[in-house]
Amino acid sequence: MKTVNSLFLLLLFSVTLSAQQTQKDSTQIYYLIGNDSILRTSLELDEVVLTGVKKDKDDEERKKFLLLQRRVLKVYPYAKTTADNLIMLQKNMAKLKSEKEKKRYYKIVENYLENEFEGQLKKLSRKEGQILVKLIYRQTGKTTYELIKELKSGFKAYVSNNTAKMFDISLKEQYNPFDVTEDFLIESILIIAFNESRLVKQPPANDINYAELSAVWKEKIEKSKAIKAAREANSSN
Structure with missing residues (x-):
């Protein structure tokens, strides 16, 4: 992953270090996992409760x-650092x-961050690299590209994106927790981590209304349950 992670260094090379106070969020959110299985319709974000699961599939x-x-816990700090700096x-x-x-200033920052982060970024997997791209979009409002x-x-952006594609990573990937299941799960993980002070909270570049997000996924879950029930009813007739 040396080649791909060097792409993220292009972003980190463009920044200087800063910090932010830890904040907490007690928002509720609806939670979906898998295509049909539901762990819990709603949950308090300071805990994850698994109930009513079918052992094999849901395990x-x-x-x-x-x-x-x-x-997510591993790569979020890099995305936050990118936005902060x-x-x-x-x-x-x-x-x-x-x-x-x-x-001259840019070169000083570049050299410092290369020594500070390069070794850590080289350890990222392909999937972690793609999640980082999504979170960079969440924190900056812009794609890595x-x-x-x-x-x-x-x-440079064109070459970098073509290189990333060789590792199944798109630098043009955006972050949309309202429509993409994985992004919704990532957002849920972040909210819980902020609430538990496992990550330092940084507001996203584009405000995410958690009540609205929760309502959207509640509707998705209910539709999924209705479709599944209808299919089961048809198959039994």
């Missing part, structure tokens, strides 16, 4: 969820007058 789904959880970079760059000063284009060049 497998639970394992998949826990794997996703581990991946992208803002810092823009502020510092605005204070510099000449292009020469900006290039767009950021590389702005910070480097359109050509």
Whole structure:
């Protein structure tokens, strides 16, 4: 994964380090896992309760969820750092007058972050890399492709995206927890982690209304249950 992770260094090279206070969120959210199986219609975000599961299928789904959880907890700090420091970079760059000063400052940051993060990023798997792309979009409001284009060049973004595709990663991937099941699960994992202070909360670039998100997935779950019930009724006739 050395080649792919070097793409993310392009983003981290564009930033300087900062920190943010830990916050908590007690929002409720609806939870869906798998195609039909439901762990619980609603849950308090300070705990995960597994109830009414079919052992074989849902144990497998639970394992998949826990794997996703581990991946999200691992890569979220990189996405947060990217967003935090992208803002810092823009502020510092605005204070510099000449292009020469900006290039010198950029090079200092680049060298520092290469030593700070390169070893850690090389350890990411392909799936963790794709989740990182999604979370970078969540925290910055821009795709990794767009950021590389702005910070480097359109050509660099094009080459980077084509290279990432060789590892089944799209740098143009967005984050949409309202429509994509995996993104919804990622958002659920983040909310729980923020509430438990396992991750430092950073607001997403585009506000996510958790009550609305919860309502959307409640409707999806109810529709899924109705469709399944109708199919079972038809098959028994």
